[in-house]
Each structure stands twice: as structure tokens, then as C-alpha cells.
Amino acid sequence: MNCREFDDVVFELARGWVADGAALAHTDACSRCAVRLANERDVAAALRILATSSQSLEAPARVERMLLAAFRRGARAQSAAKSGALWPAWGIAAALAVLAVAAALQPRAPAPVAIDNVAASQAVESADSSEVATQYFALEQDTDLSALEGAPVVRMKLPRTVLTTFGLPMNPERAEEPVQADVVLGPDGFARAVRFVN
């Protein structure tokens, strides 16, 4: 074995993943590779100590509670939704969970506003004249949008991929950026409709 071949196996050798007799024999003849192996063993040992030190770490119980609440909201929305509304319902349930946590942490959460015209059928200018909004989309097929007039609306950010589920175009280059949405809440606090704001 030469030094180049030794380089190919030194990491595995240092970690005990392989027992390469030829490689070990090479360290008897090559002081550079012997030092290299010793250093690699030290790095491996150091990393093992770090890994062990964090072995017992777990997420706080409140994270599981929050996620469970989000799951239940999503499951309820899923069972209520017809086929096409399934994933938007999940996404919004998850986003609502995030919003709930954010609101708990930050007392300056956006104040709900009442919806004016949920039945708008085309892109409309929202209250801020620099914004353009889509129509409202019902999250359940049999939702009567006009019945939601006056319902509270919250502004939130949703994953941009949600756009495609509603048949709206999405710029793939901005796929990682969230999109602003106005979510209409029903009397039970669950999302009923959504529109997207640019």
C-alpha cells in the first residue's frame, strides 16, 4: 500500500469501520501516515465525545403538544374537506399552529379584521392600494362564501407551493419564499377560505 491508497481508507480505519491489515502495516513504514492515523483517531474520539454529550437531548414536551394540536386541526379539516381541498387544509392548519405559537410569544399579533366581500370573483385591490389579491377560495367544496361575510380574517404567510394546489401559477425560483394570504376563519376558529396577496 502507498500513501495515496492509505489516504483512501484512513478515515474508516480511524473509526474502526474497517480492519485493513495492509493499511496498518503501512503505518509501520511511513511516519507521515502513522501521524495521520493518530490524528484521525483523535478527531474521531473528539466527535464521539460531542455526540455522546447530546445523546439524551430531547425536544420539550410543549413542542409535542403543539404539534399534536396542529395534527388534530389538520385531521378535522381533512375529514371535512373534499378531495381537492385536502392539502391546502393541512397547510393552513399547520400555518395556523405556527401563528398561534407566534401570537403566544409576541403580543403584537395582527388584529383580525372583518371580511368585506368574500364572493369577489376576480383579482382585487385590497385595503392597501399597493396590494393585489386573488379571489377567495373556499377550503371546503360546499362552503357558501357569502355566508362568511363579516367573518374574521387573519393575514399570514403560507408556503408558496400552496398556490399550485389552487391552480395558481408559482414562480419556481421563489418556491422557498412564503406567500402572504388572508385566511377567513369560521365561528369555530377553523379556516374556511383563503386568498393570496401580492
Next chain:
Amino acid sequence: MDPQLPSDEELLQQMLSGQEEAFVEIYRRRQAGVLRFALHMSGSAATVEDVTQEVFLALMRDGVKFDPRRGSLGAFLYGIARNHVLRSLDRQADRSSPAEVELAAPDADPLGRLTRRETIETVRAAVLSLPVHYREVVVLCELHELDYAQAAAALGCALGTVRSRLHRARGMLAERLRGGTAAPSVVAGQIKPAGCSI
């Protein structure tokens, strides 16, 4: 894993059909790994909880996108966690240094505990000082013991890329532990320069 227990993939299917117990089981199996990944990548206590939460919300929302042919569910979750950590690191870049996270040190004697603690802190600082692309392969392959294929699936890159980055990262880590930015420590004191004697 006990063959009697359902696999992650089976649990995911059950979860996607709305079974709460399946979601809880996936969460309990995987949350610690996700949390530790976020910790080792960011060193920030605030980040780890947020990332853990976001990863499982994303699983509820996008679990249907999981393709077992491209890697394990664990790798899929690490991939999601990685995206959130990278975004968090971008945000942190404008702020002060990340908060320290207290880790348990089980040694009984104070001197041993102090030495161990110093070692852990030194190694942690060395890992955190690596550029992100190198840090993530060290965290996945060394601290979480993923094989190259799993790490490649989590990072969305070629297996050869993982291997070469890991090779370079280990070299950088050895440099740092030897007396660079993360020195000095018990571990660092053991590492010698690997000069070429041939």
C-alpha cells in the same frame, strides 16, 4: 429496530390517512435526531426548538412528497431540518453569536467533568466554525452516523460529493482542534502535525 414494530414508512402512510398515534410514534422516534441535528448545526437553543417544530409541521403538510426510493424517512426529515437551519443561520448572520446550550455531563468528579466539558465545548466550537457545507456532512456522518448514501439523500447531493466534503471537513476539523480557532483542549493537545517524511 424490532421487526414487530411498524416501519417509518408504514407509520407515515397511517399518519397521512389521519391516524394520530402514527404521527406521535414518528415524532417520538425522530424528534431527538432532528433536534440534535439543529443543535450541532446552529449551536442555538432558540433555533433547535423552532426547527424541530417546523420539521414536523412540514411532515404533516408535505409528507405525501416522501419517496422511499430516494432515501429513508430519517434522511427526508434531516433534509427538511437542514433547509430550516440554513434559513435560520442566514437570519443569525446579522446578529450576535449564537446562544449556548447547556449539555448534560454525567461524570461524577468535578475535575473530570470540567475537563470533559472543556473538551465538548472545544469540539462543538470546532464543528460550528466549519463552513456550512462541511459542517453538515460532519454532523450527519460523524455525529449522527448516517452512511454516505443517507447523507447524500438528506443533502440532495451526490454520494461522491458527501465523501469529498467529509474528507475536507475532517482535515479542517483536525486543523482547528490542533490549535486553530477552536483550541486549546485535551483533544487538541494530542494532535500532532502530520508532516511528510517520505
